[in-house]
Amino acid sequence: MKKFLLSEQEMPTQWYNILPDLPKPLQPPLHPATHEPIGAEDLRPLLPDAIIAQEFSPERWIDIPDEVRDAYRMWRPSPLYRADRLEKALDTPAKIYFKYEAVSPAGSHKPNTAVPQAFYSAREGVRRLTTETGAGQWGSALSFAGGLFGVDVTVYMVRASYDQKPHRRSLMRTWGGEVFASPSTRTAAGRAILAESPDSPGSLGMAISEAVEDALAHDDTKYALGSALNHVVLHQTVIGLEAKRQLEMAGDYPDVVVGCVGGGSNYAGLTYPFLADALTGVRTGTRFVAAEPAACPTLTRGKLTYDYPDTAGLGPLLHMRTLGHGFIPPPIHAGGLRFHGDAPTLCLLHDEGYVEARAYRQSEVFTEAVRFARTEGFVMAPESSHALRGAVEEALAAKEAGEARTILFGFSGHGNFDMGAFDAFLAGRLEDHELPQEQIDAALAALPRVGAPTA
Amino acid sequence: MKKFLLSEQEMPTQWYNILPDLPKPLQPPLHPATHEPIGAEDLRPLLPDAIIAQEFSPERWIDIPDEVRDAYRMWRPSPLYRADRLEKALDTPAKIYFKYEAVSPAGSHKPNTAVPQAFYSAREGVRRLTTETGAGQWGSALSFAGGLFGVDVTVYMVRASYDQKPHRRSLMRTWGGEVFASPSTRTAAGRAILAESPDSPGSLGMAISEAVEDALAHDDTKYALGSALNHVVLHQTVIGLEAKRQLEMAGDYPDVVVGCVGGGSNYAGLTYPFLADALTGVRTGTRFVAAEPAACPTLTRGKLTYDYPDTAGLGPLLHMRTLGHGFIPPPIHAGGLRFHGDAPTLCLLHDEGYVEARAYRQSEVFTEAVRFARTEGFVMAPESSHALRGAVEEALAAKEAGEARTILFGFSGHGNFDMGAFDAFLAGRLEDHELPQEQIDAALAALPRVGAPTA
Incomplete structure (x- = not known):
């Protein structure tokens, strides 16, 4: 087996943003109610400002903050x-x-984004982050990162995984994250699903709904997503x-x-x-x-x-x-x-x-x-x-x-x-x-x- | 957090043997039946020759074989x-x-010795290694190492751990090791314990007895210990x-x-x-x-x-x-x-x-x-x-x-x-x-x- 190692000095100092290099423009995200393209203002209740700026940035290279590189x-x-x-x-x-x-x-790779998301949240005074997790990799990564920067983390974990993977759950708790099986009775979205199917195994989509609703309902709380977004x-x-x-x-x-x-x-x-x-x-x-x-x-x-x-x-x-x-x-x-x-x-x-x-x-x-x-x-x-x-x-x-x-x-x-x-x-x-x-x-x-x- | 990394070139090329530097001579191991000091010949049914030589070596530095360094x-x-x-x-x-x-x-640290033990065994034509494991770190390390050098591995796992830690068991099997709860019915030692206490939770001592007995009973099989010996x-x-x-x-x-x-x-x-x-x-x-x-x-x-x-x-x-x-x-x-x-x-x-x-x-x-x-x-x-x-x-x-x-x-x-x-x-x-x-x-x-x- 051959191994190729870089020194810490060779760790990237910037992230690469593919948006300016795409072969054609990306279709914009739309507001869930109006179906109009959303802007930074629409995302502010949900995400820290620095994250929103990155989501739409036209810059090819974006500096990695020293605190993030340190982690x-x-x-x-x-x-x-x-x-x-x-x-x-x-x-x-x-x-x-x-x-x-x-x-x-x-x-897993998940801390690569959990760390900057927790860092920017802490810097902007966010007290708590909510998120969803399926198999548990993302929820544990965010619990870990929240711990590093003093941000509380609430994880809605797909019920099927919550039941089948108790150890991933314990891992999140060891890092100080709080974990709820989703659908839960903590949100209107969760309660509506449980009313229709009390035995619902949950899904990532349901857990996202719960995490988003929880974040929107609390001024000191934002939401963190583990994939998909820019x-x-x-x-x-x-x-x-x-x-x-x-x-x-x-x-x-x-x-x-x-x-x-x-x-x-x-x-x-x-x-x-x-x-x-x-x-x-x-x-x-x-x-x-x-x-x-x-x-x-x-x-x-x-x-x-x-x-x-x-x-x-x-x-x-x-x-x-x-x-x-x-x-x-x-x-x-x-x-x-x-x-x-x-x-x-x-x-x-x-x-x-x-x-x-x-x-x-x-x-x-x-x-x-x-x-x-x-x-x-x-x-x-x-x-x-x-x-x-x-x-x-x-x-x-x-x-x-x-x-x-x-x-x-x-x-x-x-x-x-x-x-x-x-x-x-x-x-x-x-x-x-x-x-x-x-x-x-x-x-x-x-x-x-x-x-x-x-x- | 600060991290100090060595290059592969700086990996040790020799192990350090403390025997010549001890403040007084070590009391020799004794034959279990005769209570006389044992020599290389007594250990030959149990351990590969290279391992026996290392057990008694007066040399301060012992070369690490290239194949071991490669692993x-x-x-x-x-x-x-x-x-x-x-x-x-x-x-x-x-x-x-x-x-x-x-x-x-x-x-864990266990592969540091599992790898050379499996390597020397393979080099001397040993087909199978037996061992014991408690919480499972050693049994999984030897299963891993056996896989690298084509040596079969049989693990006697303390029953309490076998029942409480099914995932460590699965890990050994993923690497190709075979795992039995100890005390087992596979050995006289195990059967004797079970006859007296059918619900025995097992112990490391019992599992060692089973692994040693299994190795002694088969010409193509040796035993590997995960700790204690020189x-x-x-x-x-x-x-x-x-x-x-x-x-x-x-x-x-x-x-x-x-x-x-x-x-x-x-x-x-x-x-x-x-x-x-x-x-x-x-x-x-x-x-x-x-x-x-x-x-x-x-x-x-x-x-x-x-x-x-x-x-x-x-x-x-x-x-x-x-x-x-x-x-x-x-x-x-x-x-x-x-x-x-x-x-x-x-x-x-x-x-x-x-x-x-x-x-x-x-x-x-x-x-x-x-x-x-x-x-x-x-x-x-x-x-x-x-x-x-x-x-x-x-x-x-x-x-x-x-x-x-x-x-x-x-x-x-x-x-x-x-x-x-x-x-x-x-x-x-x-x-x-x-x-x-x-x-x-x-x-x-x-x-x-x-x-x-x-x-």
């Missing part, structure tokens, strides 16, 4: 590895590199910026970059610094593969249109590939990557042909995670294992074609809190689920009717 | 941190450094050797080094390279604190004598501080550090006045682990939290005395698999237990009667 130093720069033991096991001529984000205290994607670009330098150390540049996609922030964080080269003509010919779960196939089977980020329709309408804001992945799905939509920038790049999407079933994903653990040692989260699966597919295709290929994939988080799913897989109890088209059609039928934006 | 590179050199946020929270003039071993794939301690010195260099980078040398003690390998790994300076007169005045659980207080309340490492008395008699090979820590004890004895070298250094031992109750240990998570971000295993508790005690004493003090402690593993215990602690369900002297006396009464060794 990043806990785990950044993260290592880049060459997976030569896996290459040998696959008997492939391809080179496989992976960027390893599991070294953060929360064990500022989140922006913060995650430290991943790709570091990876680029590390590949330079290795004397390499990827032919293909593979990441997993839930809301798209990890994917964007890894790929956008490389996509920048493609968009600005510095380097062409690189392929970008987005790996998503067959149980929540937003890019491969969703529709490009405006949709709410949440079930109750409290958040701004985003122009994205969506399965409908009422979509709930089948309960049999073990990992995260459960958001019904994707980052608008990623959807645009996908639909403009820069990003190719593939959906994987969980059996093939866990098969690769186990092979990886037995060759490269690290036990990967099911989320990241989607990217691994894509990387292995590429490596086997290179072998088939008898050609060299440099593959980079994102190891976004460790699997320490997912051992129940590994256990089920090893015992043959983890089934795949063909998602029926009717379920997607039904969810899409409930999409909001939005005309062309007037601005 | 070490997955996570080594590990970072050294200065815990300045914790210092601030404690308002202490002391400087607190910690060496962070949680970056290994298994999440070769294990030797392999762990990479921790302290790196820490020394990293403190040099920081322009510092510790006034006090604190580690947690179960069997003593993590403790020795961190401290022996510093103790070498004290023993050889290079640098005096450094204090060495060994932190152990009040529920298994081997150094503070055990007796210095010969005892078996295992319940059935199959392993060689070791001269150590022991609570008796039949000792079982109270079931209320949440963490590891459950071995009834300690590394003979550590016991010697303790009784010669080089190492000072302290026992901590789990409530104070978890209190510090939570404070640490909320200041420094990382969630620590209960084992390591004993060392943290000792470090905090030293920092507060420095504050009280109004004096500078440089403290180094060992962060031997992360707490991701211990969240159940954190949950219990946060909910006020984790009780302390005063270990009655009668329980210790009863266990000590069963010690083997050993005369002075004849050699």
Whole structure:
């Protein structure tokens, strides 16, 4: 195994903002009630000013505050590895590199944005942040970051995960976060859902509604989102910026970059610094593969249109590939990557042909995670294992074609809190689920009717 | 937070062997049946030749094979941190450094010795390794290492942990290890215990008996121990050797080094390279604190004598501080550090006045682990939290005395698999237990009667 390390001095001092480099302008977010493009004023009750400014910034490079870099130093720069033991096991001529984000205290890439969001909130006098979490990676990252800057954190955790993953819950509490199963009785959105279905397993969309409502109801409270929005994607670009330098150390540049996609922030964080080269003509010919779960196939089977980020329709309408804001992945799905939509920038790049999407079933994903653990040692989260699966597919295709290929994939988080799913897989109890088209059609039928934006 | 990183080129190329530097000769291990000093021949059915040679080696420095260094590179050199946020929270003039071993794939220091043990076994044609595990850190580390070198691994896991920590079990299986609850029906030792107490919760001593018996019964199988023996301690010195260099980078040398003690390998790994300076007169005045659980207080309340490492008395008699090979820590004890004895070298250094031992109750240990998570971000295993508790005690004493003090402690593993215990602690369900002297006396009464060794 080869490892490529940067010194702390080589940690990025700026985030990369892809907005000015997009091949065409992004459709603006719309006000959930008026369907008019929203501006900074509309977002002020929800987000800190610095975050709002970043959300709309036309600047290509945005400075990372010293306080954020100081916290990043806990785990950044993260290592880049060459997976030569896996290459040998696959008997492939391809080179496989992976960027390893599991070294953060929360064990995933999520603190890359949780830290700046907590920092800006503290600087603007926000006392408390609310958020949602599905499998728990984001909620634990924000609890950790809130602790660093003295901001209280309230997490609405999808009930199914709350019940199935008590340890992720304990992790948030250890960092001082308060955690409620969603739907909860704490919000009107939660109560309305419980009135209709008292046994609701919850969904990310429902939890977002609750977190947003809670933030709007309290003057000293703002909301923090873990993916999809431009500022989140922006913060995650430290991943790709570091990876680029590390590949330079290795004397390499990827032919293909593979990441997993839930809301798209990890994917964007890894790929956008490389996509920048493609968009600005510095380097062409690189392929970008987005790996998503067959149980929540937003890019491969969703529709490009405006949709709410949440079930109750409290958040701004985003122009994205969506399965409908009422979509709930089948309960049999073990990992995260459960958001019904994707980052608008990623959807645009996908639909403009820069990003190719593939959906994987969980059996093939866990098969690769186990092979990886037995060759490269690290036990990967099911989320990241989607990217691994894509990387292995590429490596086997290179072998088939008898050609060299440099593959980079994102190891976004460790699997320490997912051992129940590994256990089920090893015992043959983890089934795949063909998602029926009717379920997607039904969810899409409930999409909001939005005309062309007037601005 | 400040981080001190070494390049891969600065990773140690040799392990440090403390045997030639001990203030007096170590009492030899004795044959369990004859009570005569054992030699290499006696250990051959149990351990690979290279390991046996290291166990008795008089050489101060022993080369680390390239293949082992190549595997070490997955996570080594590990970072050294200065815990300045914790210092601030404690308002202490002391400087607190910690060496962070949680970056290994298994999440603890254990792979430092699992890797060379698996490597030497593979090189000598061993097909399978057997071992015991308590809380599961060692069993998972050996499963991981076995996977790297193609050696099968069979783990006898203390039943209480097997039932309470299913995820650690799943981790071993993910790496390809096979895991059995101990006492099991697979060995005579296990069957004998089950015949007397069918509901036995197991103990590390019982699991060692089973693993040793299994290894002795099969020609292609050897045994691997996770702590206590000289070769294990030797392999762990990479921790302290790196820490020394990293403190040099920081322009510092510790006034006090604190580690947690179960069997003593993590403790020795961190401290022996510093103790070498004290023993050889290079640098005096450094204090060495060994932190152990009040529920298994081997150094503070055990007796210095010969005892078996295992319940059935199959392993060689070791001269150590022991609570008796039949000792079982109270079931209320949440963490590891459950071995009834300690590394003979550590016991010697303790009784010669080089190492000072302290026992901590789990409530104070978890209190510090939570404070640490909320200041420094990382969630620590209960084992390591004993060392943290000792470090905090030293920092507060420095504050009280109004004096500078440089403290180094060992962060031997992360707490991701211990969240159940954190949950219990946060909910006020984790009780302390005063270990009655009668329980210790009863266990000590069963010690083997050993005369002075004849050699």
